Amino acid sequence: MLALFCWGTLGGVLIELVHWYNLRTNQNFPAYAKSPLYWLTGAAMALAGGLVAVLFLGSTGDPKDAVGLGLAAPAVLQKLIAxxxxxxxxxxxxxxxxxxxxxxxxxxxxxxxxxxx
Structure with missing residues (x-):
C-alpha cells in the first residue's frame, strides 16, 4: 500500500514538473513561485495523488495505474474545487x-x- 501511495504521489509530482517545464520559455517568472503557500499547496496536491491511488487501488493495484491516478488527481480536485x-x-x-x-x-x-x- 505504501508503494502505491508513493507511485501515486510521483504522478502528482510529475504533473507539477510538466507545469514548470511549460514555463521554461516564459519571460515573466510567476510571482506565485515565491510563495510558501504555493509550494505547500503543490505538495498537498501531489500527496493527494498518492491518497487517491490508495483509495481506489487498495493494496493490489498496479504501479502504472497508481501513477495515472496521481497524474489525474490534481486536475480532478481543481475542477471540483472550482x-x-x-x-x-x-x-x-x-x-x-x-x-x-x-x-x-x-x-x-x-x-x-x-x-x-
Missing part, C-alpha cells in the same frame, strides 16, 4: 439514472463515481 465537475460531465448525460437533472457545479456529483468511470 465547482465545474459534475456527474453530467462524466456521462455526457444531463441527468442521473433516476432522471434527476444535474447542473454544472451541483453538489450531487460524486468524485468516486467520476474516477471509477
Amino acid at each position: 465547482g465545474g465537475l459534475t456527474l453530467a460531465d462524466r456521462t455526457g448525460a444531463q441527468g442521473d439514472a433516476k432522471g434527476t437533472e444535474l447542473k454544472r457545479g451541483s453538489a450531487s456529483a460524486d468524485i468516486k463515481d467520476f474516477l471509477i468511470g
Whole structure:
C-alpha cells in the first residue's frame, strides 16, 4: 500500500514538473513561485495523488495505474474545487439514472463515481 501511495504521489509530482517545464520559455517568472503557500499547496496536491491511488487501488493495484491516478488527481480536485465537475460531465448525460437533472457545479456529483468511470 505504501508503494502505491508513493507511485501515486510521483504522478502528482510529475504533473507539477510538466507545469514548470511549460514555463521554461516564459519571460515573466510567476510571482506565485515565491510563495510558501504555493509550494505547500503543490505538495498537498501531489500527496493527494498518492491518497487517491490508495483509495481506489487498495493494496493490489498496479504501479502504472497508481501513477495515472496521481497524474489525474490534481486536475480532478481543481475542477471540483472550482465547482465545474459534475456527474453530467462524466456521462455526457444531463441527468442521473433516476432522471434527476444535474447542473454544472451541483453538489450531487460524486468524485468516486467520476474516477471509477
